[in-house]
Amino acid sequence: MYRYDEVDFRLVNERVAQFRDQTRRYLAGELSEDEFRPLRLMNGLYVQRHAPMLRVAVPYGMLSSRQVRKLAHIARTYDRGYGHFTTRQNLQFNWPALETVPDILAELAEVEMHAIQTSGNCIRNTTTDQFAGVAADELVDPRPYCEIIRQWSTFHPEFTYLPRKFKIAVSGAEQDRAATLVHDIGLHAVRNAEGEVGFRVIVGGGLGRTPMIGSVIREFLPAKHILTYLDAILRVYNRFGRRDNKYKARIKILVKAMTADGFAAKVEEEWSHLKDGPATVPDGEFARMAEFFTAPAYEILNADDPAFTAKLAESPAFARWVARNTLKHKVAGYRAVTLSLKATGVPPGDATAEQLDAVADWADAYSFGELRVSHEQNLILADVRETDLFALWEQARAAGFATPNIGLLSDIVCCPGGDFCSLANAKSIPIAAAIQQRFDNLDYQHDIGELELNMSGCMNACGHHHIGHIGILGVDKQGSEWYQVSLGGSQGEHASLGKVIGPSFAQDAMPDVIEKIIDVYLAQRHADERFIDTFRRIGVEPFKEKVYAQAAH
Secondary structure, three states: OOOOOOOHHHHHHHHHHHHHHHHHHHHHHOHHHHHHHHHHHOOOOEEEEEEEEEEEOOOHHEEHHHHHHHHHHHHHHOOEEEEOOOOOOOOOOOOOOOOHHHHHHHHHHHOOOOOOOOOOOEOOEEEOOOOOOOOEEEEEHHHHHHHHHHHHOOOOHHHOOOOOOOOOOOOOEEEOOOHHHOOEHHHHEOOOOOOOOOEEEEEEOOOOOOOOOOEEEEEEEHHHHHHHHHHHHHHHHHHHOOOHHHHOOHHHHHHHHHHHHHHHHHHHHHHHHOOOOOOOOOHHHHHHHHHHHOOOOOOOOOOOHHHHHHHHHHHHHHHHHHHHHHOOOOOOOOOEEEEOOOOOOOOOOEEHHHHHHHHHHHHHHHHOOOEEEEEOOOEEEEEEEEHHHHHHHHHHHOOOOOOOOOOOOOEEEEEEHHOOOOOOOOHHHHHHHHHHOOOOOOHHHHHOOOOOOEOOOOOOOOHHHHHEEEEEEEEEEEEEEEEEEEOOOOOOOOEEEOEEOOOOEEEHHHHHHHHHHHHHHHHOOOOOOOOOHHHHHOOOOOHHHHHHHHHHH
16 A cells, blocks of 8 residues: 655644644634634534544545554544544544544554545545455556545645535446446546556536436546546636535536536647646656555465365355455455444444454454455455455454445445534434344345445435435424435446435334335346346336335325
């Protein structure tokens, strides 16, 4: 993974010192709330419903064991003993005292971490595939490109005050596991007719109040032009994006207003002044950056290890976990392991300090000291020997991290909602817990099969409800918390937005509503047909009839 150089260290430490002085002046009454707000937001500090919330950057989801131990220490020392992993691959602390935040930032700086640009109208954390570098369908490792984008975007003077927040995702594999179609900019690696690797450029995707699927504005961008083309896109957005209305300020609104072809023409015109300029990335820089992401010292292993095969036969529970929570590695004898943060009764994405310490130990013991965060709010050990899987499973099970539910109904993506967020219309965590409890039978979940349930407490869509096969949105109805249900959303290369099925439901009704939706699917599905496939085949009406007919009684 990337390691800081002298410039990185200096920038981060200078920012810590600067914010320490800003915080001191605010607490002394020398800065007003209005003066302090933009300063704290530039350092990832929000004022939530009950306490400040600090969002820590995890660039493209990569963490070292040392960094994870520091996060555990911060959770234990400055917070209430846990952290929350987000759909942006970051981590949030929900209970720090304002006066301690500079100390937290200083501790983060010790392990090459920060909270810069995790808030505000700037370029946020660039995200990517949680299986980058190990997936068999990978065309190119996207992480060096993500790091180049991170360095380009950090403190970029021209893009510090954009019309709105800005999110970029990069995918280097055939399967899009980075949700590039629902980002402000998505970059998806492709090869041209000459065999050169470049990127398909997608612009104008996004969720929130006005969800949209992005439009392809360039089918092939040579990799060396990645920064000049991003510059061109951001300049067009900075120039023409709405600043008079925050609900219409995202680039997706501009792309729709201009049309994708019109926006692309503006970008190409701007790029004509930047192409082959100083920001063109030389081959040597790509090579230098790639050196940070070289393969670890893999052993030459048997692809069919007898001991591993025997353990699978001896333990059905272990075999189920391997089938659901591991991914075949491109190196024989290894697997990528997803540690589920979705145990029933635990807020999705939460991890205690003790669990974080345990994960750090497992990373050292089994995965070359590194781990990843997925945008589905789970953790990944990417390089585990198959012969170590049984030992890891036993330890993960004891720590509450081995629920074999990845991709199943209880693997819920969920924002903190009204329990924490001052923007939320409704709570999310209790609804997720109630649904998990209703379906707390893994045999039943496995029979249901692949199903993505995403939930947000407000229209900002931090829980990505628009692209859940089943999406739940908390809404305010005359001062009460109600929940709107949508069906048919999906992420990936065939992304789609869910369709609202009808009027919203009271909190207590939600487990029943989800069960009725599942009943329709089970009755209507063809053999080996996923929920999303059945929905696309039969449409929304059978689900509506079941849910609302029953509700009428």
